[in-house]
Amino acid sequence: MAITAGDNLNSVALPQKLATTQNYLDFTTAADGWAKQYLPEVMEKEAEVFGNRTIAGFLAQVGAEEAMMSDQVIWSEQGRLHLCFTGTINTSTSVIHITNDIDGVGDPAAVQPIRVNDQVLVAIDNAGTTNTLLCHVAYVDGDDITASPYGYENFDDHSSIATSTDGSVTCTVLVVGSEYAKGTDGPATSNSPIHKTFTQKPIILKDKYIINGSDTAQIGWVEVSGEDGTGGYLWYLKAEGETRMRFTDYLEMALLESENINANSHSVDAGAGSAVNDALGTNAGHQGLWAAITDRGNISTGIDGVNPASDLAEFDAILAEFDKQGAIEENMLFCNRAVSLSIDDMLASMNSYGAGGTSYGVFDNSEDMALNLGFSGFRRGSYDFYKTDMKYLNDRGTRGAINTKDSTNAIRGCFIPAGVSSVYDQMLGRNLKRPFLHVRFRASQTDNRRFKTWITGSVGAATKDLDAMEVNYLSERCLVTQGANNFMLLKG
Numbered sequence: 001m002a003i004t005a006g007d008n009l010n011s012v013a014l015p016q017k018l019a020t021t022q023n024y025l026d027f028t029t030a031a032d033g034w035a036k037q038y039l040p041e042v043m044e045k046e047a048e049v050f051g052n053r054t055i056a057g058f059l060a061q062v063g064a065e066e067a068m069m070s071d072q073v074i075w076s077e078q079g080r081l082h083l084c085f086t087g088t089i090n091t092s093t094s095v096i097h098i099t100n101d102i103d104g105v106g107d108p109a110a111v112q113p114i115r116v117n118d119q120v121l122v123a124i125d126n127a128g129t130t131n132t133l134l135c136h137v138a139y140v141d142g143d144d145i146t147a148s149p150y151g152y153e154n155f156d157d158h159s160s161i162a163t164s165t166d167g168s169v170t171c172t173v174l175v176v177g178s179e180y181a182k183g184t185d186g187p188a189t190s191n192s193p194i195h196k197t198f199t200q201k202p203i204i205l206k207d208k209y210i211i212n213g214s215d216t217a218q219i220g221w222v223e224v225s226g227e228d229g230t231g232g233y234l235w236y237l238k239a240e241g242e243t244r245m246r247f248t249d250y251l252e253m254a255l256l257e258s259e260n261i262n263a264n265s266h267s268v269d270a271g272a273g274s275a276v277n278d279a280l281g282t283n284a285g286h287q288g289l290w291a292a293i294t295d296r297g298n299i300s301t302g303i304d305g306v307n308p309a310s311d312l313a314e315f316d317a318i319l320a321e322f323d324k325q326g327a328i329e330e331n332m333l334f335c336n337r338a339v340s341l342s343i344d345d346m347l348a349s350m351n352s353y354g355a356g357g358t359s360y361g362v363f364d365n366s367e368d369m370a371l372n373l374g375f376s377g378f379r380r381g382s383y384d385f386y387k388t389d390m391k392y393l394n395d396r397g398t399r400g401a402i403n404t405k406d407s408t409n410a411i412r413g414c415f416i417p418a419g420v421s422s423v424y425d426q427m428l429g430r431n432l433k434r435p436f437l438h439v440r441f442r443a444s445q446t447d448n449r450r451f452k453t454w455i456t457g458s459v460g461a462a463t464k465d466l467d468a469m470e471v472n473y474l475s476e477r478c479l480v481t482q483g484a485n486n487f488m489l490l491k492g
Contacts, residue, residue, distance in 0.1 A: 055392040056252045062416050067443035072201045079194045083113045083175040091155035098143045115187045117180050123172040202478040203286045209243040209471040211236045247473045255479040261285035296484035301492040305338025308345035319381050326486045328417040330384045335413025336393035347375045415488035441477040449476040
């Protein structure tokens with residue numbers, strides 16, 4: 001019989017003790033083979049160089065979650081109690097044309113709230129100055145009212161009011177009461193509150209992680225460690241865990257950034273325009289927090305994180321705006337780092353020792369301890385503000401990157417009122433107390449779609465003949481922003 005020996009065997013020792021490809025194994029590079037005799041020190045634990053990478057938690061701090069069993073949420077909000085409107089006045093005829101309510105919403109002509117014999121304060125914008133006169137309403141015709149000043153025959157008799165024959169002078173009208181002559185009838189009509197209704201629909205979010213069955217049984221040399229508590233030496237655990245964490249962040253990011261669709265909405269598909277509502281339906285979209293505040297709330301461009309000296313004046317302007325709205329005492333401010341530091345500098349400058357050295361006494365600072373230069377809250381006027389850094393607005397991997405690129409439309413923070421609001425629930429048919437901001441998710445006795453996850457494939461409990469494991473994620477939810485007029489968005 002014949003024996004054929006291998007020609008590439010390391011069977012003969014070299015005359016010299018050298019590390020060569022013939023006598024030592026190299027498990028690091030294919031070019032050298034197994035040539036290195038020194039075992040490397042393997043740091044099997046991953047270094048967490050980005051800290052806690054998740055951004056979820058913002059909505060959990062400021063709101064609540066509730067189940068819903070319908071395709072939409074409908075709620076109504078109280079309107080203003082008192083009657084105040086804007087319009088234009090013809091000073092020569094004393095005719096005031098009502099255009100909008102004081103918030104600039106709607107045309108009150110359909111239900112004229114101002115009646116004959118009402119007393120109204122009329123503030124007339126006159127070439128940069130404002131003149132206010134108490135008037136008596138003598139005649140009402142649709143959205144036109146004729147009001148006579150108590151102290152003058154007509155508005156032209158007021159020496160400092162410029163004559164206007166075309167009705168182009170703007171004015172503000174506030175009903176303060178009424179005055180009737182003796183023995184006269186009362187008002188012919190009554191005022192009913194305007195029913196302000198808002199609606200929101202949930203959006204469906206999905207994600208999936210797939211790994212073939214063979215790789216689920218393959219061990220790695222890197223020890224898995226994730227923020228979600230995953231551990232061990234199976235790499236697919238890390239990939240699945242990060243997919244789950246990313247999807248959890250999407251549940252919050254989508255509710256912050258999403259917008260309602262409109263008839264002109266399009267997306268780019270393979271170089272050609274494809275209507276979004278063709279793929280998602282005509283009722284697609286969702287009004288996220290930023291869109292809700294932009295549409296129904298307030299926007300400030302003053303606190304920019306650049307000039308702390310001007311921030312106090314901007315805060316006073318914000319207080320004045322809050323006074324016009326619900327005047328909710330406690331507010332939470334979630335902001336990026338630049339705004340946070342700017343507010344710290346602003347508050348420090350209010351202290352007489354801020355510019356010259358360390359402050360003692362009320363701040364409990366001593367020369368032997370680290371000085372705390374940050375502020376978590378403060379009170380201005382009758383309002384309390386609690387400041388918190390918002391990771392989503394700082395992280396370069398999230399909104400922070402977008403804000404850096406587009407400073408004009410950058411979201412730098414938002415004021416969110418604390419407490420609850422009283423709203424009428426259409427499903428229950430009664431008023432309820434709910435947080436101003438809360439999340440609704442689809443759920444019933446059969447299926448809870450708050451956060452669904454299920455596994456398909458042949459790994460573990462086999463559900464089909466696919467040699468892989470598919471981890472599916474799904475959630476159907478929406479954000480309800482009640483009383484958006486009490487919110488303030490820091491933008492630009």
